[in-house]
Amino acid sequence: MIPYGRQDISDEDVAAVVATLKSDWLTQGPAIPAFEQAVMAACDAPYAVAVNSATSALHIACLALGVGPGDIAWTVPISFVASSNCALYCGATIDFVDVEPDTGNIDPAALEAKLIDAERSGTLPKVLIPVLYTGRAHDQARVHALCSRYGIKIIEDASHAIGGSGEGGEAVGSCRWCDIAVFSFHPVKIVTTAEGGMAMTRDPELATRLQDFRSHGITKDRARLVEPDAGGWYYEQHSLGLNYRITDMQAILGVSQMKRLVPFIERRNEIANRYDELLASAPLTRPPLVRGTGAVSAWHLYVIQLDPANDGALRRAWFDGLRARGIGVQVHYIPIHHQPYYQQLGFERGMFPAAERFYNGALSIPMFAAMTDDEQDRVVAAIGEVAGETC
Structure with a gap:
């Protein structure tokens, strides 16, 4: 059977994972920031937060933007359910914007019409989650302009699109046209870490929130501690985070894959x-x-x-x-x-x-x-x- 998608694992990928298995770090080690740096360099974005799946990345993206009960999020119907479930996890309400008939991407005309109606009815969304279906960028500039007009944040679900670019050659994941962009590293995607995801942003405060939410809301950053630093073991929980951490074994595979x-x-x-x-x-x-x-x-x-x-x-x-x-x-x-x-x-x-x-x-x-x-x-x-x- 010729599958619709398949990972491409090289001898170099295998060697990188084996070397990590023999190292002192199987998780929470140096491979994770190395993977984040590789993706940041490819996307020309200043911040990246690696997690255990794109679903997790979407969830913490919503949390970082303050999505919660009483809020509304919009996405598109042509996507995997994770694109909408992420807002529901936060207690928000979800709605959809129709797609272009030829690309399956969000239809900017349908978005504009829906925004006009939502403003009249007082039901504007807090966040829009467009999906870069099949790896093709939607009309990012137009969607961004519409959302800016109404004060709406954007999470780009770019799970299909690492390595792609929008009009003018702007790299997907640069976050020029969104607040947060999310990648998937599932085996059928462009680059794989077996399972894994990443949230990209240009906002340092959002990056800090994303980092906190992926690891129980805990920080050891001395500049952010509420109580005096009691020693090298000391940490504080500042928010109700989750355990969405990726392992070094997965991250080093991502580092190797990103080279190709x-x-x-x-x-x-x-x-x-x-x-x-x-x-x-x-x-x-x-x-x-x-x-x-x-x-x-x-x-x-x-x-x-x-x-x-x-x-x-x-x-x-x-x-x-x-x-x-x-x-x-x-x-x-x-x-x-x-x-x-x-x-x-x-x-x-x-x-x-x-x-x-x-x-x-x-x-x-x-x-x-x-x-x-x-x-x-x-x-x-x-x-x-x-x-x-x-x-």
Whole structure:
């Protein structure tokens, strides 16, 4: 089976992890700040806080921005549930903004209309969580301008997008257009630490809060201690934090992986461009390529669109047919507001029509940096076979 995504682990990665296993530090050692420094350098951001998952990073991002009971957060329906769950963990209320029909990213026009209505009704959100779906940056400048107008903070869920850039070549994770950006290092992502995440920011106060929240709310910073420093063992808890710490074993894998971030992104773009050529005559809609703006997609996912008629029946036929041929296609994502839990909160099908139409036709085909041209040719050939049977 050719999977839709797969980690790329080199001999150097293995050697780095083994060396850490033989060192004095398995957790909370020097590999964690080294990993943070590597990501900061890649993103041109001054602060990074590594944690055990992107879900944890989203949670502490909400906490750092003071999201709590009585607050409202908005995100998009086309994402994994973590993008909205993070606000619910804090006791906030969640709502959604519809997506662009071609990219699956937040629709700035829909956002603007929703903000106008929310201002009239007194229901403006405290935070917006746009998702950089598939690794492609949304219209960050426009979204930032809209949120600034209404005093709304931004957490970019950039779980798909490390190594990518927005218009003008601004690195995703630089936080020029947001207060906090979050990365994922799950095995199917661009860079992996097995499990792991990171929160980026340009704000030193937010960085301190993020650091506190990832480790029980505890600090040993002598400049921040309330009581006199009793000795080298002394620490204080200043907030109700969590145990979201990443290990040195994971972090050193991240350090090693980050050395190959540029070739990972280059190869993913090669694969995307080749798909664009090989699938030009297939009965499907290819994802739009990023051209002429200085932006670069990280291409975490390559999502084709099929005719969404009959509530996704064609997509089901393609899914089953390709899986039967050893092509590990997947669907990203079931709209969050379709989930039974969210329907218990009052959401209904039909509320976000562009997201629902996008979902009904979406199919992720294999995309990973280690994918060979022969494997890609197998995927394209299988698509041709299934298309011949179903169209």
